[in-house]
Amino acid sequence: MVATDPPGLDPPHPVTPRPSASPHPECAEPDYQAEIDRHYSEGPPADWQARYISTYATMHPYEDFAETWAHFLHITDTLETADQYGLAVFAGIDAFASFRDIVTEIWMPLSTALNMINRSMGKSDFYPFVLPDPVPDKLDFVASLRP
Template sequence: MQRFTCAVCSAPLFFENSRCLACGTQLGFHRGERTLAPLDDDGVYRDLEGRSLRRCVNLKLSGCTWLVREEGDECFSCTLTRTRPDDHDTTGLAQFLDAERSKRHLVYELDVLGLPIEDRDRNPERGLAFDLLSSVEEKVVIGHQNGLITIDLAETVDSHREKMRARLDEPYRTMLGHFRHETGHYFEGTLVFSDPDLTERARSIFGDDRASYQDALKRHYAEGAPEDWRREHISTYATMHPYEDFAETFAHYLHICDTVDTALHYGLAEGPGPNSSEDFGDVVRETWIPLSVALNQVNRSMGANDLYPFVLPPSVIAKLDFVHKLRVRVGEPVAGPPA
């Protein structure tokens, strides 16, 4: 996450700010310029191309500040949401606001990394879309199928998420982490399985994805992960099936890129960033490991759990490098209309 400052008074801003807390200027996020832009008294920002832009229609519903061309339009991030809670579901709508915040963060990061997003308008069969569902009245299973990602909004609630984390013996569980993991499935389908050579390369690294997923699922929850799982995998869940190994690796790639990028922008780290090295191992060894160790120590100083409670053996770094080179191969940071 880059460092944002107010264009009017130079006060520091957060990505989700709808106004500057120092001078009161109303703000809108311009996706193409990647800036928190100041709005005039009419709620308008005139961008570098002279277009008059306003905030997304979902400002009050989900806190979205992204700029659009026409008043009443939805921004690109909001259009990716296919299903949301009903208006009468006040609990679900409150959770929806938090989930949308994480989704906007995800879309921002994918743009920065140049990872291409096809929506359902461009690709009705496999385009990226989200069903953000309330589990107040029915069970919701988090998952991905052909570009459609389903999220249980109860995961925005700290007590629920911690209960699930403990029950599944996970060291880390966040809403943003869910979005990153499930999006990993989407990108494996669009970037890896669309290329026979990349598919074979991925199978040599992550395993054969043609193995029965249902059998792997039953085995994982009946037997758990192998005792030596730490030698080859980032998490126990990654051991279940090659699909999950890739998705877990992809999520950690985004964790690392985003945190390193933020630390570099704020002067908290030195070394190569995700856009300055062709070998992601250099980023991990020279920047990420020193930074994550320091951040873990800071958390421990506050009596909190480690910020990054994972170990990265050489085989996992090689998997991260596969994702990195896949991203570098296709990636061009998004620039253009604030759609």
């Protein structure tokens, strides 16, 4: 509570810590520190490129979500900028049935073209990521969290 809170505002409810052992082991959250340690000692799974946007995303489900969220922001911001400068027509997220449609119909062609332009200039790829099939679904989920 803050001194300037309006009268009658209830104090926040205390946070109840999660039990250390889930009654459903298949739903148990991986231990974050153990997953970090595993990631840095063993590296990403051999097949990471088939399911994740980056090796860092393989570390823990939280990092997968964070990387996906970051790429959602990269993609939407770049598309809005490309639209403003006439490089791509982007009517906004709500003009599409799904974010996956934005990725496949606009983002992939635009990022490929920008990568080719950078290569023509002797530079590294603008967007050096490959989006395996599960990633657009993850991006679609992140997009669904918007208000």
